[in-house]
Amino acid sequence: MIMRAIDAGILICTECHELNKQDPDSDEQLCTRCGALIHARRPNSLTRTWALLITAAILYIPANLLPIMTINSLGQGDPSTIMAGVIQLVQHGMFPIAAVVFIASILVPTFKLVGIGLLLFSVQRHQPLSAQQRIVMYRFIEFIGRWRSRTV
Amino acid sequence: MAAITVGLGLVCFVSLLMVQVLLEVVMSPHQIWQALSGEDDHAGD
Numbered sequence: 001m002i003m004r005a006i007d008a009g010i011l012i013c014t015e016c017h018e019l020n021k022q023d024p025d026s027d028e029q030l031c032t033r034c035g036a037l038i039h040a041r042r043p044n045s046l047t048r049t050w051a052l053l054i055t056a057a058i059l060y061i062p063a064n065l066l067p068i069m070t071i072n073s074l075g076q077g078d079p080s081t082i083m084a085g086v087i088q089l090v091q092h093g094m095f096p097i098a099a100v101v102f103i104a105s106i107l108v109p110t111f112k113l114v115g116i117g118l119l120l121f122s123v124q125r126h127q128p129l130s131a132q133q134r135i136v137m138y139r140f141i142e143f144i145g146r147w148r149s150r151t152v
Numbered sequence: 153m154a155a156i157t158v159g160l161g162l163v164c165f166v167s168l169l170m171v172q173v174l175l176e177v178v179m180s181p182h183q184i185w186q187a188l189s190g191e192d193d194h195a196g197d
Binding site: 060067077 | 157165172179184
């Protein structure tokens with residue numbers, strides 16, 4: 001049986017990481033070191049995560065379908081989407097750059113939306129995953145996270 | 153001279169990235185792993 005901090009009546013402050021003894025009589029407890037409000041669990045964490053995930057999914061569609069920018073040179077120029085930019089890079093023989101743009105701008109946001117969505121769905125439905133499934137999903141999300149900074 | 157016009161797609165793409173960053177900040181991985189492992193039945197509430 002794993003001993004958890006919440007079972008031992010210990011709360012961690014998310015601001016300064018101080019361990020605080022839980023006060024059972026208090027609804028709103030403050031950190032003894034920095035005075036920040038502390039909770040056993042982040043309030044409405046899953047609801048907020050769902051809201052942001054849905055927002056991201058909605059933004060994903062115009063981000064990929066609408067033109068990113070238009071470059072007008074000598075009176076000529078067409079609006080270009082992310083995918084059109086990748087295709088242009090491939091046509092100019094710049095395969096490594098095309099691959100980086102494609103992975104960082106299209107694949108990573110897609111996998112992230114799907115991965116976090118699957119996790120949240122699994123949590124919401126109270127479907128515990130096996131240890132093997134958990135570690136595969138955890139490593140997958142961690143791996144994707146490393147690619148976020150490449151987007152810039 | 154070339155003139156560059158920023159499209160609405162770029163605005164949506166930057167917003168998407170910012171929402172995904174905020175998503176990782178708001179999401180509590182500890183709470184999610186606890187719920188997934190079945191250690192805490194109320195972690196998904």
